[in-house]
Amino acid sequence: MNFTDASKVxxxxxxxxxxxxxxxxxxxxxxxxxxxxxxxxxSVFNILYNQQQIWPILSDLQRSCFDRSWFWFNVVVYPxxxxxxxVPILRLRRVHYALIDGKQIEPxxxxxxxxxxxxxxxxxxxxxxxSWLSCVPIFPAxxxxxxxxxxxxxxxxxxxxxVTAALIAITxxxxxxxxVSQHTLFPVFFRNSNPAYVPGAIPLSITARGI
Numbered sequence: 001m002n003f004t005d006a007s008k009v010x011x012x013x014x015x016x017x018x019x020x021x022x023x024x025x026x027x028x029x030x031x032x033x034x035x036x037x038x039x040x041x042x043s044v045f046n047i048l049y050n051q052q053q054i055w056p057i058l059s060d061l062q063r064s065c066f067d068r069s070w071f072w073f074n075v076v077v078y079p080x081x082x083x084x085x086x087v088p089i090l091r092l093r094r095v096h097y098a099l100i101d102g103k104q105i106e107p108x109x110x111x112x113x114x115x116x117x118x119x120x121x122x123x124x125x126x127x128x129x130x131s132w133l134s135c136v137p138i139f140p141a142x143x144x145x146x147x148x149x150x151x152x153x154x155x156x157x158x159x160x161x162x163v164t165a166a167l168i169a170i171t172x173x174x175x176x177x178x179x180v181s182q183h184t185l186f187p188v189f190f191r192n193s194n195p196a197y198v199p200g201a202i203p204l205s206i207t208a209r210g211i
Contacts, residue, residue, distance in 0.1 A: 020100055020188065027184030028096055032089050034180040035124055035173035042132070042169030049161040057154055061146050069142045073135070081131040088116060088123055099188050111198060114189050118201035121178040128173050132166035178204070 023030065058066060095113040098105055105113075139158050144150045186195060195201065 018102065023184045024188050025100055027181070027188065028089050028092060030184050031120065031177055031181050032086055034176040035085070035128065035169075038172030038176055039128070039169045041172065042165040045168055046161055046165035049157075049164070053157045054154060054161065057151070057157075058143075059146070059148060061148070062143055062150075062154075065143060065146050066139070069139060073138065077131055077134065081127050085124060085127045088120070092117055096185070096188065099191075110189075114193070114195065114198045115200045117181060117185055117189055118195055118198060118203065120181055121174045121204070122202060124177045125170060125174045128170040129166070132162065132169055135162040135166075 054066075055063065092113055095105055095110060136159055139162070140150065140155045143154065143158075189195075196203070
């Protein structure tokens, strides 16, 4: 990718140069990895709940089916989720690098990058929601294919496990991305403008934040 497209980025302006810290220079990477801890916490809860509440009430065939389903779900869904999250961040690299280097960006391009950067928490909300909540219909449906009756108790615990883990992972991922981006990317992307006035950006209101 050409990071010096003359139609959109001018030569470095000494007036725009700044000695950015490590966090600002590596801001995109830090934002990209910020949801990891939240999803690990959700996964730990999910695994422990499954071991304590679901595993003991499954038949041998159901346990085998559950293990296979969990393996293939992780193999298929999580790489797609990671790619879906990372690709929009990679699209911000050119503008981010140019701003770090003190180069001038075309206003329209800069505003587009600012809007996408502000909306990153909503994107991780969507990606995490689809990834986690898709477990709710998939696992009961798969277990229902095993010979023998699937008890309502198993279904109840599966739904409880995945919904609770999802709420943990989704909520904390949203705020992790928001917090990290505000500390690492906002100083770079909003040196001369106010994020509150970016068209198309959807900041979280105080009321919605409380909810």
